[in-house]
Amino acid sequence: MTSSRHLPENYDRFAEVGTEDEFFARPLTGRVNLVWMPRTISGDYDELARQLYIVTTWCEQMMTHRDAIRAKLENIATHDDAVGQAARQVMQDQDMVIRRGLRPDFRIAGPDFYEYAIYQPHMDIGDEADEFGTFSCGYTQPVTGLARNEDATFSYATRLDRVYSLKPGAEAFRPGVGDVFRMAAYQNKNKVEGVVHWAHPVRSDQSLRMLLMARYSY
Numbered sequence: 001m002t003s004s005r006h007l008p009e010n011y012d013r014f015a016e017v018g019t020e021d022e023f024f025a026r027p028l029t030g031r032v033n034l035v036w037m038p039r040t041i042s043g044d045y046d047e048l049a050r051q052l053y054i055v056t057t058w059c060e061q062m063m064t065h066r067d068a069i070r071a072k073l074e075n076i077a078t079h080d081d082a083v084g085q086a087a088r089q090v091m092q093d094q095d096m097v098i099r100r101g102l103r104p105d106f107r108i109a110g111p112d113f114y115e116y117a118i119y120q121p122h123m124d125i126g127d128e129a130d131e132f133g134t135f136s137c138g139y140t141q142p143v144t145g146l147a148r149n150e151d152a153t154f155s156y157a158t159r160l161d162r163v164y165s166l167k168p169g170a171e172a173f174r175p176g177v178g179d180v181f182r183m184a185a186y187q188n189k190n191k192v193e194g195v196v197h198w199a200h201p202v203r204s205d206q207s208l209r210m211l212l213m214a215r216y217s218y
Helices: 020-025 045-052 058-063 066-076 082-099
Strands: 014-016 034-037 103-109 122-124 134-138 145-147 152-157 161-166 180-183 196-198 209-215
Touching (some): 020 034, 045 066, 045 082, 045 209, 082 103
Antiparallel strands (some): 034 180, 103 209, 122 161, 134 209
């Protein structure tokens, strides 16, 4: 699979690590507000997303269809093809975050889903007790967009997010498909500045957007 990652060079807020243990142990402190681990994954994730997709809101997927989607994953994972390989990788990642004590949130979004705030550059409000951040892995294009903090200006706040506008000439960055990263929210235990990020709307001519997120419960 060709890498799609595009991250800023020599940017001291983003810390790259090479192993799972480093990824979960690296603190979000000082100026570091994002930890990422590049990976190369194999499998047909676009087709897996099509087979798993249910037309719902993300909240409904998480609360109502989570067990059904996991059952589908387990069935597809028995197939000896690229889609089965993709299903096994997603299940391994789900099991990894559960093993680390996080609550997984597996999401698939299509062109029918629209939530204005997440498509704008924003910081999650977060929890003052949190020092781990939000885990994320995108399995299909486009992966979450990121911006340097100095390239964004605060606009307004909602109950869940602080929304920003990007300055003229600001560059957009993104991890690669299959990379795992975790980022600080606006509120966090270590008082680290949060990460400005956004989701990309899915057009009718694009693949579904499939990602795994995870957080600690407080």
